[in-house]
Amino acid sequence: AIRTGAMADIFPSTFPSGQGSDLAGVVAEIGVGVDRFSVGDEVIGFSEKRAAQAELVLVDVDNLTPKPRNVSWAVAGGLYVAGVTAWGAVHSVQLEKGESVVVSAAAGGVGSLAVQLARRAGATVIGLASQHNHEWLRGHGVIPVVYGDGVTDRIEAAAPGGVDAFIDTHGGGYVELALALGVAVERIDTIADFAAAAKYGVKTEPGTTARPGAEVLAELAALIAEGHLEVPIANVYPLTQVRQAYTELERQHTHGKIVLEP
Numbered sequence: 001a002i003r004t005g006a007m008a009d010i011f012p013s014t015f016p017s018g019q020g021s022d023l024a025g026v027v028a029e030i031g032v033g034v035d036r037f038s039v040g041d042e043v044i045g046f047s048e049k050r051a052a053q054a055e056l057v058l059v060d061v062d063n064l065t066p067k068p069r070n071v072s073w074a075v076a077g078g079l080y081v082a083g084v085t086a087w088g089a090v091h092s093v094q095l096e097k098g099e100s101v102v103v104s105a106a107a108g109g110v111g112s113l114a115v116q117l118a119r120r121a122g123a124t125v126i127g128l129a130s131q132h133n134h135e136w137l138r139g140h141g142v143i144p145v146v147y148g149d150g151v152t153d154r155i156e157a158a159a160p161g162g163v164d165a166f167i168d169t170h171g172g173g174y175v176e177l178a179l180a181l182g183v184a185v186e187r188i189d190t191i192a193d194f195a196a197a198a199k200y201g202v203k204t205e206p207g208t209t210a211r212p213g214a215e216v217l218a219e220l221a222a223l224i225a226e227g228h229l230e231v232p233i234a235n236v237y238p239l240t241q242v243r244q245a246y247t248e249l250e251r252q253h254t255h256g257k258i259v260l261e262p
Contacts, residue, residue, distance in 0.1 A: 002050075010194070013050075017104075019242075020052035020260070023059070024067055026078035031187035034061050042067040044221055046080040046213060050238035053242060055262045064216040068225035075224060075231045078109075078257035083220040083231075084213050085191055086169075090121060092189045093165035097122030100159045102178070103169035106142065107255045109134035110191060112232050114167050115142045120228070123165075126158050134253055136232070155181060168192060170252075175202055232256025 002011045003019070027041045037043065045064035051057050067076050089110070095101055101118050105111040106127025118125045120143045127142040128151065134144035145154045155163065164187060166178035172190030178188045179200065188202040197204045223229035234254045237245040239262045249258050 009192075018049065018051040018053065020050060021048070021258055022078055022080040022082075023047060023052040024079070025057070028056065031061075035184075035211060036061055037064065037066075042069075044071075044079060044217055046217070047196045050259060053239065053260055055239070061106050062212070063214055065214045065221065068146065068221055071224050073225065074236050074257075074261070076221070076261045077261075078233065078259045079220060079224075079231060080213065080217055082109040082257060083113055084216050086110050086117055087207040087216050089114055089167045089169070089189045089191060090117040092203045093167060093187050095121040095123045095165060099164040100124040100126065100161065100183070101165040101167060102126045102128065102145075102163055103142075103167045104128045104147070104168065104174045105252075106137060106144070107174050107232075108252075109254065109257045110167055110169040111167075113229070114134075116140055116229055123213070124159070126155060126163070128155075136165045136255065140230070152168075152177065152180065165189075171196075175200060178197070179204075180249055234258050236261050238262075240260055 001007045002013055024044045027037050027039050027043060043064045044067045047057055047059050053093050077235035087107060095118055100125045103111050106115050107129040115125050115127050126145050127137045127140045130145040131145055131146055137144040143158045145158055163181045163183050166183045166188045168174040168190035175188060175190050175193050185201050189201060189205055190197050194204060232235055232255050233257045236259045239260050242260060245258050245260055
């Protein structure tokens with residue numbers, strides 16, 4: 001989205017440019033004054049300079065957290081953007097136990113984490129997804145609903161008491177759908193449809209408003225390590241096949257995360 005210019009107002013870019021924010025790896029060298037990490041430490045983190053898709057990355061110490069031993073490299077390396085975004089979206093709609101929330105693209109990179117975090121908040125979660133992802137959603141306590149024509153009726157059937165909140169991770173009319181379902185503006189969050197957000201005044205929480213990114217990352221990593229959160233990995237590509245990885249990603253039917261491995 002950044003590369004095509006679709007997010008130029010938020011993430012302007014000039015080319016040539018690096019790519020990627022998520023990262024995980026082993027500390028190879030430390031700068032002057034760094035005392036929280038040592039050479040050889042395994043860490044999870046993020047780059048704010050689109051530099052993560054590389055063999056070596058220079059990163060600020062505040063953007064790192066220790067990698068738990070039982071969190072895989074693939075999961076660690078694909079956690080930051082999707083994880084922090086999902087965390088921010090769930091917190092922004094202020095879910096309370098017993099409420100209902102709809103999540104669009106519920107099996108995607110952000111959606112698959114958002115539905116799990118929403119369930120942990122005690123909500124009844126309705127996940128919009130393709131039929132082939134419904135078994136995974138049911139396995140995580142989510143009520144699966146097929147998107148497309150007639151989706152309003154299917155959501156209302158799944159939530160006879162009404163919908164309290166809506167998290168849109170896809171765009172393309174879901175903000176309008178949430179409003180049509182009677183969801184209050186302040187209980188709608190979109191990470192994809194910024195034009196609709198500007199028009200209707202719904203939320204576009206970036207995820208790091210409430211807490212620093214590395215702190216949220218540490219919380220998510222702990223949940224994964226304890227078996228309370230799953231990060232589905234759709235595919236792992238060697239870094240030399242980065243073009244193929246983006247080709248798959250741009251089809252927008254990925255269940256979970258695509259990861260690059262240097």
